[in-house]
Amino acid sequence: MGKEKTETTQVSTxxxxxxxxxxxxxxxxxxxxxGAVVLILFAILAIFAPYIAPxxxxxxxxxxxxxxxxYKTPGPRFWLGTTDMGxxxxxxxxxxxxxxxxxxxxxxxxxxxxxxxxxxxAAYFGGWVDxxxxxxxxVVYGIPFLPFAMVLVTVLGGSQWxxxxxxxxxxxxxxxxxxxxxxxxxxxxxxxxxxxxxGAGHLRLIFVHLAPNVYPLSVLYGVFAVGWAIITEAGLxxxxxxxxxxxxxxxxxxxxxxxxxxxxxxxxxxxPPGVAIVLMVMSTYFIAQGIEQVVNPKLRSR
Amino acid sequence: METLKFFGRRLVHSIFVFLAIxxxxxxxxxxxxxxxTMLFISPEMSVDAIERIRHSFGLDKPLYVQYFKYIANIFLxxxxxxxxxxxxxxxxxxxxxxxxxxxxxxxMCLSYLFGVVGGTLLAWWRGKKRELxxxxxxxxxxxxxxxxxxxIFLYVFAFHFEWFPGGSITDTGVAYEGFWEMxxxxxxxxxxxxxxxxxxxxxxxxxxxxxxTSVLEVIKEDYVExxxxxxxxxxxxxxxxxxxxxxxxxxxxxxxxxxxAFGGSVLIEVVYTWPGIGRLMVDSMLGSDxxxxxxxxxxxxxxMIVMNLLADFVYAYLDPRVAxx
Numbered sequence: 001m002g003k004e005k006t007e008t009t010q011v012s013t014x015x016x017x018x019x020x021x022x023x024x025x026x027x028x029x030x031x032x033x034x035g036a037v038v039l040i041l042f043a044i045l046a047i048f049a050p051y052i053a054p055x056x057x058x059x060x061x062x063x064x065x066x067x068x069x070x071y072k073t074p075g076p077r078f079w080l081g082t083t084d085m086g087x088x089x090x091x092x093x094x095x096x097x098x099x100x101x102x103x104x105x106x107x108x109x110x111x112x113x114x115x116x117x118x119x120x121x122a123a124y125f126g127g128w129v130d131x132x133x134x135x136x137x138x139v140v141y142g143i144p145f146l147p148f149a150m151v152l153v154t155v156l157g158g159s160q161w162x163x164x165x166x167x168x169x170x171x172x173x174x175x176x177x178x179x180x181x182x183x184x185x186x187x188x189x190x191x192x193x194x195x196x197x198x199g200a201g202h203l204r205l206i207f208v209h210l211a212p213n214v215y216p217l218s219v220l221y222g223v224f225a226v227g228w229a230i231i232t233e234a235g236l237x238x239x240x241x242x243x244x245x246x247x248x249x250x251x252x253x254x255x256x257x258x259x260x261x262x263x264x265x266x267x268x269x270x271x272p273p274g275v276a277i278v279l280m281v282m283s284t285y286f287i288a289q290g291i292e293q294v295v296n297p298k299l300r301s302r
Numbered sequence: 303m304e305t306l307k308f309f310g311r312r313l314v315h316s317i318f319v320f321l322a323i324x325x326x327x328x329x330x331x332x333x334x335x336x337x338x339t340m341l342f343i344s345p346e347m348s349v350d351a352i353e354r355i356r357h358s359f360g361l362d363k364p365l366y367v368q369y370f371k372y373i374a375n376i377f378l379x380x381x382x383x384x385x386x387x388x389x390x391x392x393x394x395x396x397x398x399x400x401x402x403x404x405x406x407x408x409x410m411c412l413s414y415l416f417g418v419v420g421g422t423l424l425a426w427w428r429g430k431k432r433e434l435x436x437x438x439x440x441x442x443x444x445x446x447x448x449x450x451x452x453x454i455f456l457y458v459f460a461f462h463f464e465w466f467p468g469g470s471i472t473d474t475g476v477a478y479e480g481f482w483e484m485x486x487x488x489x490x491x492x493x494x495x496x497x498x499x500x501x502x503x504x505x506x507x508x509x510x511x512x513x514x515t516s517v518l519e520v521i522k523e524d525y526v527e528x529x530x531x532x533x534x535x536x537x538x539x540x541x542x543x544x545x546x547x548x549x550x551x552x553x554x555x556x557x558x559x560x561x562x563a564f565g566g567s568v569l570i571e572v573v574y575t576w577p578g579i580g581r582l583m584v585d586s587m588l589g590s591d592x593x594x595x596x597x598x599x600x601x602x603x604x605x606m607i608v609m610n611l612l613a614d615f616v617y618a619y620l621d622p623r624v625a626x627x
Contacts (some may be wrong), residue, residue, distance in 0.1 A: 144602040146565035274450035281445035
């Protein structure tokens with residue numbers, strides 16, 4: 001009886017680890033652990049923003065006499081102070097988390113999907129397909145990233161979606177290149193030969209046999225893309241090419257810069273959005289460190 | 303022979319890439335919101351006058367004619383007239399490019415110096431507590447947006463301590479005879495320090511992490527073991543034997559670094575009101591001066607294509623196996 005019980009627990013833990021093998025390996029890395037904690041905290045902020053934020057981020061706050069509460073230094077009432085228009089900075093930072101998650105998450109998904117599919121196709125079919133894809137990748141590598149994103153957002157219009165599209169249109173190049181070279185060596189391996197001789201078609205070979213072997217790599221580049229996308233969105237917003245309607249950390253910095261917060265000495269307006277960007281991007285890079293150890297065993301400590 | 307063929311092939315590819323990017327630019331800029339002529343056409347103007355202006359810019363012709371004319375003009379060295387200043391775009395852009403290069407080149411050199419040394423140290427500290435903190439620091443540095451670092455430096459050193467000027471390339475009202483006289487002046491150096499430092503912070507992450515990864519791979523090679531066995535001190539082994547080999551992929555990533563630098567320089571230039579190519583492009587985009595924006599973009603793309611090509615050549619030279627494949 002007792003023996004059976006230990007057996008079942010063993011089986012259940014093993015199956016859990018088998019279902020998410022990468023997940024558990026990644027979290028063994030101390031930096032990845034720290035990154036995951038920070039990211040979860042941000043996720044809580046983003047989901048419950050309306051309940052956590054003390055004020056409406058767009059609302060101009062007034063005192064009893066009706067004067068605007070502009071440039072209030074951080075204190076018990078406004079933890080991070082207020083802007084030149086009397087808006088609460090803490091609330092703005094909390095709502096900005098939502099934009100960061102949306103831009104980072106969606107851009108990463110698009111980068112992973114586009115890069116992986118194109119890379120798989122190029123390497124699997126080879127020949128002229130590969131030639132065309134590689135020339136396309138060459139072209140995309142020749143385009144300056146941020147300036148092109150600026151141009152695209154101007155053409156498409158400054159909405160959140162267009163910012164995400166502008167970022168993804170260029171960022172897939174790296175994923176594609178890495179996935180392609182991985183598949184090139186994978187497709188020479190015996191298991192592909194076996195699958196082919198037992199009658200697997202192109203689509204089955206690509207998506208059932210090859211794709212699962214490159215997905216850790218795609219995930220790694222997807223995680224990098226999250227950081228890149230958040231930084232790029234912030235840059236675009238700072239330059240005035242972002243979505244004017246939604247609250248983002250880049251837009252906060254742009255407003256602060258335009259309002260000359262620097263010469264006003266309003267350090268509390270400049271520091272929080274930047275720290276938020278750094279923390280969030282950092283947490284993704286930390287997680288990427290853990291993934292890199294799984295993907296590239298050469299890096300594991302001796 | 304194989305190497306020559308490889309170089310030839312890469313050169314042809316680069317020309318193709320250039321043409322493709324130039325074509326993409328042409329069509330994307332045609333899709334820009336608003337008619338490019340509306341900048342200086344006032345409502346009182348007669349239909350005739352508007353037509354004349356459209357004609358002078360060649361905007362009344364069909365799109366494909368405009369396209370071929372545009373491509374031909376690139377090879378003839380005509381890069382369009384600024385809608386705003388009514389002068390050729392090229393001299394403005396080249397003037398700005400000079401200012402950008404003088405900002406990016408020192409920053410690139412510094413970041414590579416810090417990156418290679420720091421990356422080697424991080425690899426050396428493998429498995430120690432120090433490595434973890436070092437890695438965390440490097441990743442935090444890489445996570446910080448360039449313009450935010452710029453803003454912080456500007457606040458601390460220019461506005462709080464007032465050690466440095468708050469932007470621009472020289473003091474206002476000071477005139478210089480030529481470019482070099484300006485560059486060699488104390489006034490200019492004073493304006494240069496903060497932007498270069500901000501940019502260095504932003505650029506250091508890439509060579510640092512690359513060097514670390516590369517060193518970690520090289521360190522396991524037999525010849526390193528051999529050097530150690532010969533009794534060579536650990537510091538000498540690290541910097542003379544390991545880094546020398548490990549630096550290869552880092553050097554060839556220089557092209558990527560340039561691409562990276564242009565993204566960052568746009569933002570740094572805007573923060574420090576530095577009259578470089580990135581800021582020129584942002585201003586002309588926001589002001590609908592599309593010929594200038596388009597040419598500035600083309601020059602940035604050119605730089606990247608040339609750097610990519612150079613990286614291929616360097617790599618093929620250092621590792622001849624690449625060319626044969």
